[in-house]
Amino acid sequence: MPEADSASFSARADTILGIHWPTRAPASRFVQAEAWLRYAVPALLATFLACLAGLTALHLQTQREELLATASADLESFTRLSAGALAGHALGDAAAQASLVDLFPAGTLPAGRRVMLVSRGDRIVAARPPLPPGTETLQNALGESEALSTLGERAGVMRLALSDGETAFAAMRRLPGGESRIAVMQSLGPLTASWTGRARHQAILVAAAALVIVGVGLAYGLQSRRAKAIDKVCEQIRRRLDTALGRGACGLWDWDIPRGQIYWSDSMYALLGYRREREFLSFGDVNALVHPDDGDLYSLARGLAASQTAVDHAFRMRGANGAYIWLRTRAEVVPDVTDGGRHLVGIAVDVTEQQHLAETSATNDMRLRDAVEAISEAFVIWDTSNRLVLCNSKFRHLHALSPEDAQVGRRYDEVMGRGVLPQIRREMPETDAASATARTFEAELTDGRWLQISERRTKDGGYVSVGTDITNLKRHQEQLVASERELIETVKDLKRSRRTLELQTQQLADLAERYLDQKAAAESANQAKSEFLANMSHELRTPLNAIIGFAELMSSELYGPLGSPRYAEYCADIRGSGDYLLSMIDDILHMSRIESDRVRLARREVAVEAAVAGALKLVSEPARQKNLHIAIDLQPGLALLADERALQQILVNLLQNAVKFTPGHGRIAVRARAAGDHAHLFIEDTGIGIPKAALARLGAPFSQVETNLTRSHKGSGLGLAIARSMAELHGGSLRIRSEETVGTIVLVRLPRPTGERLAAAAAEDSGQQAVAALREASGASVRQPQPAGA
Numbered sequence: 001m002p003e004a005d006s007a008s009f010s011a012r013a014d015t016i017l018g019i020h021w022p023t024r025a026p027a028s029r030f031v032q033a034e035a036w037l038r039y040a041v042p043a044l045l046a047t048f049l050a051c052l053a054g055l056t057a058l059h060l061q062t063q064r065e066e067l068l069a070t071a072s073a074d075l076e077s078f079t080r081l082s083a084g085a086l087a088g089h090a091l092g093d094a095a096a097q098a099s100l101v102d103l104f105p106a107g108t109l110p111a112g113r114r115v116m117l118v119s120r121g122d123r124i125v126a127a128r129p130p131l132p133p134g135t136e137t138l139q140n141a142l143g144e145s146e147a148l149s150t151l152g153e154r155a156g157v158m159r160l161a162l163s164d165g166e167t168a169f170a171a172m173r174r175l176p177g178g179e180s181r182i183a184v185m186q187s188l189g190p191l192t193a194s195w196t197g198r199a200r201h202q203a204i205l206v207a208a209a210a211l212v213i214v215g216v217g218l219a220y221g222l223q224s225r226r227a228k229a230i231d232k233v234c235e236q237i238r239r240r241l242d243t244a245l246g247r248g249a250c251g252l253w254d255w256d257i258p259r260g261q262i263y264w265s266d267s268m269y270a271l272l273g274y275r276r277e278r279e280f281l282s283f284g285d286v287n288a289l290v291h292p293d294d295g296d297l298y299s300l301a302r303g304l305a306a307s308q309t310a311v312d313h314a315f316r317m318r319g320a321n322g323a324y325i326w327l328r329t330r331a332e333v334v335p336d337v338t339d340g341g342r343h344l345v346g347i348a349v350d351v352t353e354q355q356h357l358a359e360t361s362a363t364n365d366m367r368l369r370d371a372v373e374a375i376s377e378a379f380v381i382w383d384t385s386n387r388l389v390l391c392n393s394k395f396r397h398l399h400a401l402s403p404e405d406a407q408v409g410r411r412y413d414e415v416m417g418r419g420v421l422p423q424i425r426r427e428m429p430e431t432d433a434a435s436a437t438a439r440t441f442e443a444e445l446t447d448g449r450w451l452q453i454s455e456r457r458t459k460d461g462g463y464v465s466v467g468t469d470i471t472n473l474k475r476h477q478e479q480l481v482a483s484e485r486e487l488i489e490t491v492k493d494l495k496r497s498r499r500t501l502e503l504q505t506q507q508l509a510d511l512a513e514r515y516l517d518q519k520a521a522a523e524s525a526n527q528a529k530s531e532f533l534a535n536m537s538h539e540l541r542t543p544l545n546a547i548i549g550f551a552e553l554m555s556s557e558l559y560g561p562l563g564s565p566r567y568a569e570y571c572a573d574i575r576g577s578g579d580y581l582l583s584m585i586d587d588i589l590h591m592s593r594i595e596s597d598r599v600r601l602a603r604r605e606v607a608v609e610a611a612v613a614g615a616l617k618l619v620s621e622p623a624r625q626k627n628l629h630i631a632i633d634l635q636p637g638l639a640l641l642a643d644e645r646a647l648q649q650i651l652v653n654l655l656q657n658a659v660k661f662t663p664g665h666g667r668i669a670v671r672a673r674a675a676g677d678h679a680h681l682f683i684e685d686t687g688i689g690i691p692k693a694a695l696a697r698l699g700a701p702f703s704q705v706e707t708n709l710t711r712s713h714k715g716s717g718l719g720l721a722i723a724r725s726m727a728e729l730h731g732g733s734l735r736i737r738s739e740e741t742v743g744t745i746v747l748v749r750l751p752r753p754t755g756e757r758l759a760a761a762a763a764e765d766s767g768q769q770a771v772a773a774l775r776e777a778s779g780a781s782v783r784q785p786q787p788a789g790a
Helices: 009-016 025-085 093-103 138-142 148-155 188-247 266-272 283-287 297-305 352-374 393-398 412-418 471-556 565-595 608-625 644-660 719-729 755-782
Strands: 113-118 124-128 158-161 167-174 181-187 250-256 261-264 310-318 324-335 342-350 378-382 388-391 424-429 438-445 450-457 463-469 603-607 629-634 639-643 667-675 678-685 733-739 743-751
Touching (some): 025 167, 025 188, 093 113, 093 124, 113 138, 138 148, 181 188, 188 250, 250 266, 250 324, 261 283, 283 297, 324 352, 352 388, 378 393, 393 463, 450 471, 471 565, 603 608, 603 644, 608 629, 608 644, 639 743, 639 755, 644 678, 644 719, 719 733, 719 743
Parallel strands (some): 629 667
Antiparallel strands (some): 113 124, 113 181, 158 167, 167 181, 250 261, 250 342, 310 324, 324 342, 378 388, 378 463, 438 450, 450 463, 667 678, 733 743
């Protein structure tokens, strides 16, 4: 079918609801104009309201200008007439005032008007009504910036701003036959009072009209918005209905029985593959699509005529591609309230897949029977009522049943009563306990065959039984029994081998015990070595101190000159060597104390800036000699929880290494940053660097990067080990990153002072002081006097 022009939404919705209107042309034209009216009507109302307000304002402005023009002309005429009336009168102060009173009795002057007689020098000699006290000149009455006295009659009627802020008209005329002048002033407030009242009334009328117009516009807008929302809801409902029908492979039918017209929804057209040509289909068009073998719509119409109210009918209809589609139509007769007719409204569901599935199920059932017949086992299925569902020829042969005896639907006792049970020589149940839904056992027949019979309950309450010939399996099982005997003999041999392995294990345990004893002896020897080094270090310090002291004494030539200048050089060499040897002995002594766990830390809050400054003092001279640049970058206010002497030793050792291994004109950087509850100290240099293979052993006592054959720097190799050990005693760590010919970065991670750590350090110091006091008291009680020179 060719595609038709889309109808309006209102017509489509009415058709879906089963309502048919005779004509839709006026409504369609209204729908087309409705979108324009929704915006045009508010715009027209706003335009009308703006025009009304503008015209009212223009009318009021015109009235005010006409009022002021009339007042100006009236003031000019009044001034001329007043000047003519006062001609020839005496103009003394008292006489002038009397003349004004006679000329203008009380109540004759308009409201806001004042007449003033002005003499030479702009002095006011009389005024009606009288002026306030202190107003003697025209400038006092009209304001400092008035120009009326200067221009005089040439000014005509002037508009002035008085000193009190009020606006007024003023005019001046010279009296005939004299130098005196008359000035008339008219305030604009009384003149515009009536105009203001009229303007207020018109503004109220315009505001009331605007309120009514705005209310009408708002009501129209709300109604238009509500109608638009309702249209959207209806459109959404229609789309959802079409979507639901399309997703469910359904189509909507609306058959107007009296008129013979049938409406199909879009999903119905999509279901059959057609496109909409017109809104309604005729009875003959739809009937021509029905398959001839499935009846026609005439029989359905006759059934409806016979007072049938519901329809449930399955038939085939031809699609757009020529193939027939199975449809199941469920519909109900609905009365039409408009004309009293009847509509058959319902849905048509695509059941092609169900029909194909039924055909496929029949085919699969046939294939299943063929497969069951083809298997080598005896197979049978019984339902919940113990009736036969399916069996194969093997089962019938096993029980000597004919095909007539094993008919589907017969009960178990009836079927088995017609057959012969096989003679069983012995039955061997499985070792596992049989469950309530399954049972498997083995049976040996009299002809020597073995059967494995498996019975299982089905989900619907029946059971299936399969009998499998396991004769070959049994024979293999006998062979396995023989193999098992051979395996037992092999196991016995393995047990004998196991005893041998146990003896070897015992010997290994003895060797391990010997290893532990030798390890303990080695640790004791290492401890003895550390103690020996500590004692020897103390023994070597005394003669070294004497050597260094005598070298200093000789170099100072306290008791006279040495003679040759070389002796001074020798003394300097002796002193330098002694200092170097003493520093090595101090490092060995300190390392032995660390290894013997005799180092006690007195942890305090130490400022990083002070610690770094103290360490730099000890290396500043060697750095200056090598022209090294030392950069300091410390976070302000950063503090550490550490032993001050131990921290100083860590920094000095690391800085000495950096100065020692950095070539001349190099760079050394010291940075410190906070990292959570710890602080990171970085000592960076641009020295010779460390090979990656040597990084793993750095930090061990007496470990150096250079070998004895390639050494170019002096040192014991204990500085880095002492720094690492001190950092770990503080609960921190030391890490090294280096690259040859580029430089080295040493990171020292130390704890920062917190409340808990300070409390723990204080408790630890108190405990150490108590132990020291106890040791001192115990040592004093057992100390004996020693002879001199001991």
